Amino acid sequence: MSPEEFRHYGKQVVDWIADYLAGIEQYPVRSRARPGEVRAMLPAHPPERGEPYEQVLADMDRVILPGITHWQHPNFFAYFPANASGPGILGDLLSSGLGVQGMVWATSPACTELETVAVDWLAELLGLPDHFRTDSAGGGVIQDSASSAALVAVLAALRRAEGTTKRIYVSSQTHSALEKAARIAGIGSQNVRTVDVHPETLEMDPARLRTLIDEDVAAGLTPALVCATIGTTSTTAIDPVRAIGEICRERGIWLHVDAAYAGVAAVCPELRWINDGVAEYVDSYATNPHKWLLTNFDCGVLWVRDRAPMINALSILPEFLRNAATESGQVIDYRDWQVPLGRRFRALKLWSVIRWYGAEGLREHIRTGIALAQRFASLVAAEPDFEVRGHHPFGLVCFRPLRTDVLELMERVNASGALYLSHTKVGDEVWLRMAIGAPTTTEAHVDAAWAALRAAAQSR
Structure with missing residues (x-):
């Protein structure tokens, strides 16, 4: 494809x-395709000769969209939102157009250095501590x-911990x-301890965590990592990071915070309470702009307090990657910060989104989602035939x-295609x-969804 054909x-x-x-609203939300239906509409063998791109676009409508x-x-x-936005899409297009392989600084300095700027910007927007910045x-x-x-x-926590049999601690x-990470890392599911949660709030019980750690230490095992969650997938429960962190600090245990969904809510200053204890105690922190911050999948950000254990765990330098910049020690080679060697220029879409919306636009997006969730919760709470779970500080309501x-009710409304x-x-x-x-969700969509749920419940 020539540049002019590409332009066309x-x-x-x-x-x-x-x-x-x-x-997009003309389509049923959930696909109605049956297993094997899409495949059956496609040729069994690849074309011998190239086809006009118009045929690809025609098949997008005929085969793919259904x-x-x-x-x-x-x-x-x-599930959770998977926000895509105009600037995010365009950032992805620019990344694809450049075709950068950003495994080390030398393979494209701008790929690495723009990423350091974008993740530092995001850390600032979320009020995260300065030791998460890339210049620390x-x-x-x-x-x-x-x-x-x-x-x-x-992997970083296991590298830092001393001992033979190492354990990590999670909640239900x-x-x-x-x-899954424990399995991949080689310690297996048997070395993952599950900590009890509070029956109402579903937050991890620090006292029970301490007991499990004490039991393991007495048995000669090595506690390596605790994972606290800010906004669980199930109900957006929030673990008490500060109380958990105090235990981890006493025992020298790595504390990881999974804030995949809810972490970006801290772009709003009034929601930064969710990160209580992060600055003092957390070794690593992850959140996904591709869920609720208008950035196309895939874009998850991981920050670490100290990069050394991570790099020690992941860095292998074959001869073909040796270069003067790496040897100087003055650059970041992000290949040492991830499992794969190769990496895409993901920073372009995050950078594009932050520049287009600015802090004000990002905050407005989060606040709108929360306000709509509160509206839905109030509608459900007013209906005696429904019940709402009390904890819903973000955009998720469980009812x-x-x-x-x-x-049965869920399948009925999902099958309708309306939501x-x-x-x-x-x-x-x-x-x-x-x-x-x-x-694009508005009050009208939320009200219509509630009306559809009520109608489906009444027509049982």
């Missing part, structure tokens, strides 16, 4: 994306997700990525019908999750 078809692709986003669940739809309320002993790095960030944190509400089977919800379990109880955060 590129304009068509941008128009296609713009038309899609402008008309198999898409529309995460950018204003009525997508399942710690620093930040863009990962693909909080799951990869958790794995890096586990901690994301499964931590157990359930009292006279209708919860999963899309997910569910969770708290103990033995099933709850629906209403996660609000799409930039």
Whole structure:
């Protein structure tokens, strides 16, 4: 494809994306495709000769769109938001156009140095401590997700800890990525201890954490890492970071905070209470701008207080990567801050988003999502046939019908195509999750979703 052909078809692709986003409400939120249906519409063998790009775009409409669940739809309320925005999309396009492989500073200095600026900007926007800045002993790095960030944190913690059999500590509400990280790191699920949570708030119980740590130390085991969560996936419960941190500090245990969803809420000064104890006690902290901060997937940021254990765990320098800049010790080589060697120029989209929206625009987005969630919660609370869980400081509301089977109601509304919800379990109880955060969601969408839920519950 020549530059002129790229210019011609590129304009068509941008128009296609713009038309899609402008008309997204015409589609059912969740795809109605059946297993194998999309594959059956595609040729079994690759083309012998190249095809005009118009045919690719035609198949986007004919084949691909019917198999898409529309995460950018204003009525997508399942899981957590996966915000995409115009500046984020354009930043991704610029990254793809440059085709940079930013494994070390020397392979594209701007790729590395823009990333250091973007993660430092974000740390400032969230009110995170100065030791997370890249001009300190710690620093930040863009990962693909909080799951990869958790794995890096586990590897760094295991590297720092002394002992043979090492253990990590999570709660029943901690994301499964931590157990997966333990498996990948080689210590196995059997060395992941699950700490009890408060039955109402679902936050980790520090007293129980201390007991488990004491038991393991007495048995000759080495506590290596504790994961505290700010905004659990299930209900957005918040672990008491300060109390957990005090225990970790006493015992020299790495404290990782998983704030994948809720961490970006701290862009609003009135929400920075969620990070109580982070500055004093936390060794690593992860949040995902690609969830609730208008930045296209994939863009998760990991900060560390001290980069040395992470680099010691991950750095291998083959001869073909040796270069004068690396040898000087004056640059960051982000290949040492992640599991893969290669890395995309993800910083462009985060940088684009921050510059387009500014702090004011980002705060407005977060505050709008929270206000809409409070509106939905008040509507549900006023209905005697429904119940709302009390904790909902962000954009997620957990609720359930009292006279209708919860999963049956969810499947009914999801199958309608009008909206899309997910569910969770708290103990033995099933709850629906209403996660609000799409930039196009308005009061009208929230009110219509509640009307559809009420109607479905009444028509059982």
